[in-house]
Amino acid sequence: MTNHWSDIKNADLVLIMGGNAAEAHPCGFKWVTEAKAHNKARLVVVDPRFTRSASVADLYAPIRTGTDIAFLGGLINYLLENDKIQHEYVRNYTDVSFIVKEGFGFENGLFNGYDADKRAYTDKGTWGYELDEQGYAKVDPTLQHPRCVYQLLKKHYSRYTPDVVSNICGTPQAAMLKVWETIAETSAPGKAMTIMYALGWTQHSVGSQMIRTGAMVQLLLGNIGMPGGGVNALRGHSNIQGLTDLGLLSNLLPGYLTVPMEGEQDYAAYIAKRTAKPIRPGQLSYWQNYEKFHVSLMKAWYGKNATAENDWGFHWLPKLDIPGYDVLKYFDMMYQGQVNGYFCQGFNPIASFPNKAKVSAALAKLKYLVVMDPLATETSEFWRNAGEYNDVDTASIQTTVFRLPTTCFAEEDGSLVNSGRWLQWHWKAAEPPGLARTDVAIMGGLFHRLRNLYREEGGANADALLNIDWSYMRPDEPSPEEIAREFSGKALADVTDPTTGAVLAKAGEQLAGFAQLRADGSTASGCWIFCGAWTQAGNQMARRDNADPYGMGQTLGWAWSWPANRRILYNRASADVSGQPWDAEKKRLVWWNGKAWTGTDVPDFKVDSPPEAGMNPFIMNPEGVARLFAVDKMNEGPFPEHYEPFETPIGRNPMHPDNPKAVSNPAARVFKNDMELFGTAEEFPYAATTYRLTEHFHFWTKHCRLNAITQPEQFVEIGEVLANELGIKAGERVKVSSNRGYIKAVAVVTKRIKPLTVDGKTVHQVGIPLHWGFSGVARNGYLTNTLTPFVGDANTQTPEFKSFLVNVEKA
Ligand SMILES: Nc1nc2c(c(=O)[nH]1)N[C@H]1C(S)=C(S)[C@@H](COP(=O)(O)OP(=O)(O)OC[C@H]3O[C@@H](n4cnc5c(=O)[nH]c(N)nc54)[C@H](O)[C@@H]3O)O[C@H]1N2
């Protein structure tokens, strides 16, 4: 989240699109209720289904799955056409006036630089701003230059007229226009809309671009950095925010530092590439501090072994030969027989990843599988024949499966990072049962055994393991406190102020924050954005002061928020150019007091830079402003464009009916054998989507009798019109099939899913909850992911769980 949960109460308008917060985030949803009750906020929900969130909304609009870019692209066009933008904000805090390089173009559904054979944009050279001799970006404040971002943006989205959009999304025009009109009202300075989204946006082959389109809308409305505004990703697992923060993705290091590529063997070049200099006069470009964060990370990992002479251990880091080893890629490799062993920690991939048949076949090719989990999951029992629910030939599966029972969060101390970036310490509530050990104890034990083997026998890249600093008080099971102090960071030598020479932290002390990190090896921090979570004053994450002096939910004494205990990112943008809040009464966040930036939040800005110095709010970008034009950061182009899901009910992209290359995301990676497994609308006519229910948490609560009782049986939701057409009555069993397999479940016939008119045809949507399987105490069911396609978003590789094709028959 750019903002945080309790800030939602400051919103004037709440847009829930690409999520169903009332169902999946019922506790957080209370802040929507607060906003409605105390701030007269309105709630708008856009979802294929009339959801629990929609049931309390002021406005609801149905949408065909996978078409949000069209809906939001139309909104951008509407805002520009009707002059509903926050002018001062847009002119000063975004890149509208920046001039794009010559040669950038978009034609027939593709941007320039596309290589069809590689399914990728291999030449992004012109996807950037034109620079002058000094390396500064050229701008045209009059916004007249034909290649300034404003003109390009206007042109790109002028094609998304109400007719075109309604025809793609199936949203009736009146409902759509009403939603656009309502959203447009928040372009008034001081008015804010918050966007709450989750998987309804992420789980598409164009998911990242859906989110970007949402962000672009918020920029045009001046809603980023504002209390009650922002683009708010409602995260899933209790610590999934912490997972990405700590770099547990194959291409990331902690704190969103990045793993070097194979071509990057030169340390200085690796750092230089990530240390972008400002491209506008007077800007900050905060990533210029990259080396400080990187060296401090290497000192945390390798201690005394990381030295200036050995480039701080840079050569021990793995180098990527491809952009990343995401889960789809890894399971494809497994499926191809290229993987011997797999450690599965707190993950149930046969249930949660697409195309169960492929995942199951992949697991069967392993020599060994280790499952670390408190429960006996489907993945740990993938070899067990469970009749129709898991019809495998056990005898032919040779994978050795080890199950290592772990503890659960309630059985250990530690911190969890919530969606709002708060690190909250929690305390053990119960002793773990039986033989369960903590994940740290299991990983610690594994580490020592592996390191001993490398010591004795050597092996590939042994130094990377042998040089790790493991000087914990309890080497077998480092305590959560000790690990927390390590990721926060400490001084290894006295840390001084570069200008005054004053000692900021003495050797051995915990650091106060990432401003104290140094690139000379005198500091260690395992995750720079967490620096300050545990200071000399102690564990900041354990703080529980809920004082809210301004009544805005800015409880700066409750837990600790990254970065720097700042609650709202880019909060400088909540003030106008002269440094005063857009709304001085209800939305006072940060302001210039004549000497410094101050306020109800920790300013996200250089505190002593006066407004007249002209530094802009988006300090992480070298241009200091927010990007409507994504330069070369997105794999499918600088402006989001509508592409159909890989399985499309209409078989073509109405935006580009004549270009077969522009039907679905042209930059999405598809493995060869999966391309052949996509189904067509002739065989599988209905658009399906999958989702969750309040009463269950993924695949584990079916091990719990109470949850099993509240939602006892697997079902699918079918609209009344379709059910009538197919002669299906509520409560009857149906067979739902895709080109990858089928499930059988009880039909819930509902008014909440209505047929939509799309591209001149009637499109029916089918809703499939995901919680059932063949382990636990609930009635067995089919794994929903038997049906889903093995393709992901072109940037994140998040699978397209939310849009695919099925057929429905009476079982
Ligand atoms: N009780 C409970 N709570 C949970 C979880 C759980 O299993 N149980 N899981 C947690 C996890 S890990 C996560 S990630 C979050 C997920 O939170 P959400 O994303 O809110 O959950 P979902 O139910 O998967 O999907 C949300 C909605 O997206 C809609 N949708 C589908 N396709 C589209 C589309 O193309 N456009 C739009 N606008 N909407 C679409 C669906 O109809 C559905 O209503 O929930 C978390 N909270």
Ligand SMILES: Nc1nc2c(c(=O)[nH]1)N[C@H]1C(S)=C(S)[C@@H](COP(=O)(O)OP(=O)(O)OC[C@H]3O[C@@H](n4cnc5c(=O)[nH]c(N)nc54)[C@H](O)[C@@H]3O)O[C@H]1N2
């Ligand atoms: N079709 C479809 N598929 C989906 C989705 C969808 O919307 N549609 N949503 C996707 C999303 S967003 C998510 S997050 C995934 C969820 O997919 P998974 O994460 O695979 O599902 P969970 O059942 O939450 O599995 C987590 C496991 O962690 C175990 N666990 C709990 N605490 C601990 C611990 O402290 N240590 C260890 N080692 N294990 C622990 C639990 O017992 C459980 O078995 O599903 C994805 N799959």
Ligand SMILES: [Mo]
């Ligand atoms: Mo999730």
